[in-house]
Each structure stands twice: as structure tokens, then as C-alpha cells.
Amino acid sequence: MQRGLFITFEGGEGAGKSSQIRILADTLRARGYDVLVTREPGGSPGAEAIRHVLLSGAAEPFGPAMEAILFAAARSDHVEQVIRPALESGTMVLCDRFMDSSRVYQGVTGGLDPAFMAALERVTVNEMIPNLTLILDIDPVEGLDRANARRGEGQADRYEKETLDIHRRRRDAFRDIARSDPERCKVIDASESEEEVAATVAGHVADLLEQYEMVAAEE
Template sequence: MARGFFITFEGGEGAGKSTQIERLASKLRDKRYDIVVTREPGGSPGAEAVRHVLLSGAAEPFGPEMEALLFAAARSDHVEQVIRPAVERGAIVLCDRFLDSSRVYQGVTGDLDPDFMAAVERVAINGMMPDMTLILDLDPTEGLRRATARRGQDVADRFEKETVDIHQRRREAYLAIAENEPERCVLIDASKDQEEVEHSITDAVFAALEARATAGSRARADA
């Protein structure tokens, strides 16, 4: 059975990741792909148990190192229980946040040592790198406005409540990741309306799937 395809969605608060994941999932299902939609923190029973601790801010007093380790523990369970089995059976996995969120949120704005973050990442993902990462780029002021409108009367989570300056640093960190890893990352302008963003994502994903299918056909022909 052919290996599946692992796609992650990244970006700041209010960038529209969840909305666009559902739209892409619908289009892929229409093409008869086996689709798994998941999220971080969470996605598996063990990881969901950690999600509340992280987003409620309960771990914040213990510092960014502890948060990074909790994210890593949740990610390891998520990878082994959900992502790897799905990819190995041939499914397309769409994940709302993954390792780049830790690189940005704990590594950059948590000011953690890059060597520490790299070691934690290696253990957490155990080789399960995304095949493709879509980074939804949006001015943080607009992103926080959208997040507030979406949340309504609910309390802001651990990360939404932080200052615009911190969110701007995160945006710049995501842009740096996109620049440094162009073979994996696709930068999407999330300031456009939802339909335009959807078209950009659809075009990028279907082009990647077509390219992989073509490469597979050539490899089989050469075998």
C-alpha cells in the first residue's frame, strides 16, 4: 500500500487554519481520498488530556521548558497513535498545528535554547516530518481581532491573551521557517477572503499530490 501524505497547517491566532482544513478535507474526500483531520495540542486520547493543561495556562507558571516538554509528550502520543498509522495505511492527514508551532511559540517567543528544542523535537516526532506545511500568514492585529470575534464571550486561551508584539515575533518566526524550508513550506496570504485562501491552498495541495503521483509512476516504470 502506498504511503499517505502528511500536511500541517500553521500560523498565528485567527489565521483561519481550522476553517481551511475543513474546506480542504471536503474537497479531498470528494476525490475519494482517505482523510484524517486532527489537531495539536491533542488529536489522540493521551494528547487531549494534556491539551487543557496547556491552553488553560496551568503549565505557564512552570516556564516555557515545561510547556515545551508537555507539548512534546502530547505530540509523541499523537504521532504514534494517530498520525503514523494513518500515513502508513495511505491516508492524507491534515493537522492543525504541529512541530513548527513549538519552534515558534516555545522556541522563539519562549526564548528556549535551539539545541534543547531540536532534541525535544527529534524525540517527539520520531521521524514523522510533514510532507507539506501550509503557513497562513496574517497581520497579528487582524488575527487577534478575528480570534476575539470567533471566541465571543469565552475567555482567551493561554496564547491568545499575549501582547501584539509577541504575536508579531511569532509571525516573523513563521516567515523565517517558510524562507528556510521552501521544499516543505508554502506561504499562504490569509488576509484575503476565505474563498481566495481556499483556492490558494487547494491549488498548492493538488499540485503537490499530482507531482508525487507522477514521481511514483516514473519510479515504477524505471523499476
């Protein structure tokens, strides 16, 4: 059985990742693919428990290194219990955030040592590198406005509440990742309408699917 494709969505707060994942999942299912939609932190029972600790801010007093370790524990469980089995069964996996978010949130704006972050990533990702990463790029002011509107009267989570300067640094960090790995990472202007963003997403995924289906035809 041909292995499925692993597509991750990254970007700052309010970039519209969840909506674009839903649209892409519907499109792929309409084409006959089995699709799994998942998220980080979370995606497996163990990782979802850690998600609550992280997003509530309960781990914040222990510092970014502890948060990075908790993210790593959640990711390891998610990869081995959910993502890897799904891909091996031929399922297309769409994930809201993955390793690049840790590189940005804990590594760049958390100020953690790059060697420490690389070691955590190597162990927890365990060669499960995405086939395609779509970075939804938006000005942090607009993104936070969207996030606030979506949340309504609810409380901002651990990361939404941080300063505008930090959100801008994260945007720059995601762009840097894309520049360093242009084959895997595609930057998409998330300030456009939902339909326009979805069309751009579909175009990038179509290129990947063309290669995927050519391999399937040759086997």
C-alpha cells in the first residue's frame, strides 16, 4: 500500500489554519482519499492532556525549556500513536501545526538553544517530516484581530496574549524557515479572502498530488 501524504499548516494567530484545513480535507475526500485531520499540541489522548496544560499557561512559570519538553512529549505520542499509523495505511494526514511551530515559538521567541531544540526535534519527530508545509502569512495586527473576534468573550490562550513584537518576530521566523526549506515550505498570503487562500492551497497540494499519483501509477 502506498504511504499517505503528510501536510502541515503553520502560521501566526488568526491566520485561518483551521478553516483551510477543513476546506482541503473536504476537497481531498471528494477525490476519494482517506483523510485524517489532526492538530498540535494534541491529536492523541495523551497529547490532548498536555495541550490543556500548555495552552492554559500552567507550564509557563517553569520556563520555555519545560514548555518545549512538554511539546516534545505530546508530539512523540502524536507521531507514534496517530500520524505514523495513518500514513502507513495510506491516509492523507492534515495537521494544524507541527515541528515548525516549536522552532518558532519555543526556539526563536522562547530563546532556547538551537542545539537543544534540534535534539528534541530529532527524537520526537523521528523522521516524520511533512511532505508539504503551508505557512499562512498574515500581519500580526490583522491576525490578532481575527483571533479576538473568533474567541469573543473567551480568554486569550497562553500564546495569543503575548506582545505584538513577539508575534511579529514569529512571523519573521516562519518566513525564515520557508526561505531555508523552499521545497517543503510554501508561504501563502492569508490576508486574502478565504476562497482565494483555499485556491492557492489547492494549487500547491495539486502539484504534490500529481507526483504522488504518478508514483502510484508506476507501482
